[in-house]
Amino acid sequence: MPTRPQKVYYFGTCLIDLCYPQAGMAGIELLQREGVEVLFPQQQSCCGQPAYNSGFPEEARKVARQQLKAFPNDYPIVVPSGSCGGMLKHHYPKLFANQPEFAEAQRFSGQVMELTEFLVTVLEIQLEDRGQPIKVTWHSSCSALREMRVIDYSKSLLRQLRNVELVELRRERECCGFGGSFSVKQADLSSAMVSDKVADIEKTGASRLLSGDCGCLMHIGGALDYQKSLIPAQHIAEFVWERVHG
Amino acid sequence: MANSSVVDFPKNFTKALNDPQLRHNLRSAMDTLGMRRRTLFSDPVSFEQLRATGDEIRQRALRQLPELLEKLEKKCTENGIQVHWAETPAEANQICLEIIQRHNAHRVIKGKSMVSEEMHLNHFLAEHDVEALETDLGEYIIQLDHETPSHIIVPAIHKNRDQIARLFHDKIPNTPYTEVVEELNAIARKVLREKFLAGEVGVSGVNFAVAETGTLCLVENEGNGRMCTTAPPVHIAVMGLEKVVERLDDVPPLLRLLTGSATGQLITTYFNMITSPRKAGEKDGPKEVHLVLLDNGRSKIWADPELRQTLKCIRCGACLNHCPVYTRLGGHAYGYVYPGPIGSILTPQIEGLVNAGAMATASTFCGACEEVCPVKIPITDILRRLRNESYQKVDTPHAVKGHGYKLSVIESLTWKGWALNNMMPWANALSAKLLGLLSAQLPRLPKVGLLKYWGQSRTLPKFAARSLHALAKEKGLRDE
Amino acid sequence: MNNARANILARLWTAISPDDLAPFESSVAGSALELSRTERVARLKQRMEAMHAEVVITSANGWIDALKATLRQRLLNGLLYAPDTALGKALAAVWDSDLPPLVGYTETIEQCKERLFAIDASITSTQGGLADVGALILWPDSDEPRLMSLAPALHIAVLDAAKIHDSLAQAIAHEHWREKMPTNILLISGPSKTADIELVLTFGVHGPKELIVLILDG
Numbered sequence: 001m002p003t004r005p006q007k008v009y010y011f012g013t014c015l016i017d018l019c020y021p022q023a024g025m026a027g028i029e030l031l032q033r034e035g036v037e038v039l040f041p042q043q044q045s046c047c048g049q050p051a052y053n054s055g056f057p058e059e060a061r062k063v064a065r066q067q068l069k070a071f072p073n074d075y076p077i078v079v080p081s082g083s084c085g086g087m088l089k090h091h092y093p094k095l096f097a098n099q100p101e102f103a104e105a106q107r108f109s110g111q112v113m114e115l116t117e118f119l120v121t122v123l124e125i126q127l128e129d130r131g132q133p134i135k136v137t138w139h140s141s142c143s144a145l146r147e148m149r150v151i152d153y154s155k156s157l158l159r160q161l162r163n164v165e166l167v168e169l170r171r172e173r174e175c176c177g178f179g180g181s182f183s184v185k186q187a188d189l190s191s192a193m194v195s196d197k198v199a200d201i202e203k204t205g206a207s208r209l210l211s212g213d214c215g216c217l218m219h220i221g222g223a224l225d226y227q228k229s230l231i232p233a234q235h236i237a238e239f240v241w242e243r244v245h246g
Numbered sequence: 247m248a249n250s251s252v253v254d255f256p257k258n259f260t261k262a263l264n265d266p267q268l269r270h271n272l273r274s275a276m277d278t279l280g281m282r283r284r285t286l287f288s289d290p291v292s293f294e295q296l297r298a299t300g301d302e303i304r305q306r307a308l309r310q311l312p313e314l315l316e317k318l319e320k321k322c323t324e325n326g327i328q329v330h331w332a333e334t335p336a337e338a339n340q341i342c343l344e345i346i347q348r349h350n351a352h353r354v355i356k357g358k359s360m361v362s363e364e365m366h367l368n369h370f371l372a373e374h375d376v377e378a379l380e381t382d383l384g385e386y387i388i389q390l391d392h393e394t395p396s397h398i399i400v401p402a403i404h405k406n407r408d409q410i411a412r413l414f415h416d417k418i419p420n421t422p423y424t425e426v427v428e429e430l431n432a433i434a435r436k437v438l439r440e441k442f443l444a445g446e447v448g449v450s451g452v453n454f455a456v457a458e459t460g461t462l463c464l465v466e467n468e469g470n471g472r473m474c475t476t477a478p479p480v481h482i483a484v485m486g487l488e489k490v491v492e493r494l495d496d497v498p499p500l501l502r503l504l505t506g507s508a509t510g511q512l513i514t515t516y517f518n519m520i521t522s523p524r525k526a527g528e529k530d531g532p533k534e535v536h537l538v539l540l541d542n543g544r545s546k547i548w549a550d551p552e553l554r555q556t557l558k559c560i561r562c563g564a565c566l567n568h569c570p571v572y573t574r575l576g577g578h579a580y581g582y583v584y585p586g587p588i589g590s591i592l593t594p595q596i597e598g599l600v601n602a603g604a605m606a607t608a609s610t611f612c613g614a615c616e617e618v619c620p621v622k623i624p625i626t627d628i629l630r631r632l633r634n635e636s637y638q639k640v641d642t643p644h645a646v647k648g649h650g651y652k653l654s655v656i657e658s659l660t661w662k663g664w665a666l667n668n669m670m671p672w673a674n675a676l677s678a679k680l681l682g683l684l685s686a687q688l689p690r691l692p693k694v695g696l697l698k699y700w701g702q703s704r705t706l707p708k709f710a711a712r713s714l715h716a717l718a719k720e721k722g723l724r725d726e
Numbered sequence: 727m728n729n730a731r732a733n734i735l736a737r738l739w740t741a742i743s744p745d746d747l748a749p750f751e752s753s754v755a756g757s758a759l760e761l762s763r764t765e766r767v768a769r770l771k772q773r774m775e776a777m778h779a780e781v782v783i784t785s786a787n788g789w790i791d792a793l794k795a796t797l798r799q800r801l802l803n804g805l806l807y808a809p810d811t812a813l814g815k816a817l818a819a820v821w822d823s824d825l826p827p828l829v830g831y832t833e834t835i836e837q838c839k840e841r842l843f844a845i846d847a848s849i850t851s852t853q854g855g856l857a858d859v860g861a862l863i864l865w866p867d868s869d870e871p872r873l874m875s876l877a878p879a880l881h882i883a884v885l886d887a888a889k890i891h892d893s894l895a896q897a898i899a900h901e902h903w904r905e906k907m908p909t910n911i912l913l914i915s916g917p918s919k920t921a922d923i924e925l926v927l928t929f930g931v932h933g934p935k936e937l938i939v940l941i942l943d944g
Binding site: 007017018021038050055057063075142174177185187194195218221226 | 614635669671681682704705713716
């Protein structure tokens with residue numbers, strides 16, 4: 001594991017920026033709590049994934065270039081999302097293959113780390129739970145699970161919390177059906193998938209749904225809300241920060 | 247494949263999604279197949295090692311494809327197997343028909359073969375007064391109901407026992423209604439035994455063809471494949487030309503990967519290796535064995551290094567079993583012979599993007615398919631490539647047929663605008679602020695445009711009054 | 727047809743890239759199983775029984791008695807066998823009249839198809855076995871044709887324990903298959919089966935409903 005750095009870059013992601021800034025701030029608070037300085041480049045925007053997955057690689061590259069520029073130094077780039085993290089870490093080298101920025105993209109990708117993995121493996125964070133007993137369930141985003149492979153780290157954070165009971169979903173490894181533009185272009189399919197996910201969540205008896213990805217949370221949370229469920233969906237960073245901050 | 251007309255995907259998808267019986271049948275079947283596979287490949291380290299081997303074998307075979315095909319032809323010919331080449335399904339059908347007619351045959355018995363489905367061989371033969379009877383139980387069931395396979399390994403998986411019971415009762419004379427699976431099997435055994443006796447020509451697919459020995463390998467559990475390749479005097483094997491492997495030593499790892507990935511079996515009941523027709527003095531086996539090599543666009547796919555990886559496929563069906571989209575649709579909704587993730591990358595390349603490009607949109611890129619693929623096909627990368635070429639005219643020799651078919655000014659402008667916004671920090675900050683203000687004014691955004699589709703099952707998110715950029719700035723976070 | 731061949735090969739040869747012609751680096755090492763003879767017998771038995779084969783461990787001297795005992799428990803109209811093999815001769819020499827009659831596979835399939843499909847049982851030798859997956863290796867030939875192990879509802883196979891290999895890869899290597907591929911090789915792991923209806927596993931579809939393996943160990 002890399003040695004404990006003095007400073008890290010924080011890549012907030014566009015969705016957190018626009019809709020869930022409190023989740024982004026919670027991640028920052030957790031990093032600062034461990035004595036790490038968090039740098040937040042104001043020039044950052046989106047990782048480029050929406051265009052990359054929709055058939056517009058040129059547009060994705062233009063936006064990705066902006067991120068390469070915004071994070072010029074070799075500090076770790078911490079990302080509170082498996083999906084955006086996967087784009088930055090695993091797809092930038094492909095996006096910039098045969099491009100002049102290839103080496104720069106490789107440099108950048110090598111620095112990317114998902115937030116919970118960083119907290120657990122690099123900072124070896126120790127959490128003290130100050131919250132009331134609660135039962136939660138966990139949704140693994142596909143990128144966190146299969147590209148970033150960080151689910152064990154995310155769950156290990158929850159398991160550190162004494163008063164938190166984690167009830168696993170029956171189909172934890174199955175996609176919620178978000179898939180970016182898939183959710184509107186294949187709306188029926190996406191709806192069928194998220195309905196099954198909601199049913200699975202309801203069955204756990206948990207009073208909160210946690211995940212490390214705001215895309216899935218927006219999708220599942222929106223479906224929970226639509227079905228008048230009382231289970232809120234929350235980003236793990238925000239939840240953990242609440243529990244330890246008291 | 248299919249009718250070479252544009253498939254109405256939205257209609258098919260809606261129909262499948264609104265069929266609770268189908269959803270139920272598929273879900274339980276896919277859960278079972280997935281569980282069996284996990285049980286067999288329970289050790290992730292040895293599985294990764296095994297599939298690295300599988301990947302390497304397939305890559306090595308494809309690199310030498312023209313040489314191996316020539317070698318296979320030479321070895322087969324030396325062994326007495328007659329080799330035929332077909333550029334199109336129509337040519338392959340014609341080759342089969344001529345062989346059948348040369349023997350004055352009218353009754354063909356068939357083992358399961360996806361390539362023959364790709365050729366629509368049964369339909370073609372029927373038009374020429376030749377009955378082609380499917381003898382694999384699943385294939386027999388769907389043929390009775392005039393359907394096509396909905397899965398490449400378990401073709402009748404969309405049906406449950408009640409549906410099959412009714413089908414047998416209705417379609418097979420003097421058959422009592424029974425939902426007991428053993429009895430249904432016994433009925434099929436009895437009917438098909440007669441057919442095996444009467445079959446004049448046997449048709450099969452090929453799982454692997456070994457170039458160095460000229461051997462055709464067939465995997466099966468029921469014994470019908472052996473019947474078709476042993477009892478009639480003539481055997482025709484049809485094969486996609488990518489199925490060739492270099493060496494006999496390549497067979498054991500591929501066999502393990504195939505049976506393990508497909509149904510969680512260490513090995514199937516039968517593994518049948520055919521190297522020649524009946525030799526002098528031998529008492530059974532076909533006197534003639536024909537191998538039909540079908541291209542149908544494969545050589546074009548092969549020419550592109552990225553797309554070529556599609557051809558590594560050994561048709562295990564694991565990607566279907568683990569796909570959240572396939573699990574909810576079944577195979578018929580895709581409208582083409584090969585459904586699921588592998589179908590979604592293979593079909594648009596063969597049929598062209600105009601006809602089948604929409605298949606590439608039926609994925610969330612969840613990656614479950616790649617995780618289980620025994621030969622590591624980069625399915626999501628190829629899906630992205632197909633999406634890219636759907637929107638862009640590409641100036642390379644290996645562009646997918648129909649590239650640029652989705653070229654749309656509105657969509658292009660939307661993404662250009664999106665890119666501009668995300669390239670210019672001031673624009674990004676401004677739009678975040680505006681969206682925040684808008685959200686404050688309108689507690690619920692109107693459900694128009696794409697939001698309408700989102701809104702059919704999900705409430706819309708709210709935009710925050712202050713963005714993370716703004717909060718980070720307020721908190722005094724620096725930049726370097 | 728000739729055009730198809732030429733066109734396909736021309737397309738492939740034209741598109742071949744320098745990468746395709748470069749030496750291919752193999753990074754994969756095969757992991758070989760190494761079992762003792764006892765382990766091989768035990769593993770094969772366990773695996774094949776899991777696939778509903780009946781496996782009897784017997785000896786070179788005792789197997790015919792074991793076979794007779796098995797046959798006497800059943801009502802069979804005949805036992806298809808190969809009269810010209812050592813196995814067939816041994817059987818014929820000691821066959822009893824209360825047993826199902828031995829029927830030789832002596833004619834070609836064209837001459838005996840109906841009779842062949844009507845007979846209840848068969849007995850064949852085997853070329854060997856595979857311990858890791860639990861399967862028999864059969865090399866059918868002019869004495870023991872291919873349908874012997876397929877058409878009758880009961881197939882009995884005689885397997886010499888010394889000829890059980892660890893794996894298919896080992897069998898291919900040790901027996902030099904590459905140099906002498908016969909008309910047909912079969913691997914058989916149990917009676918015929920299907921799971922095509924609701925994935926319910928049932929045995930005895932088109933091939934044998936029962937498979938009995940007599941392992942000659944000692």
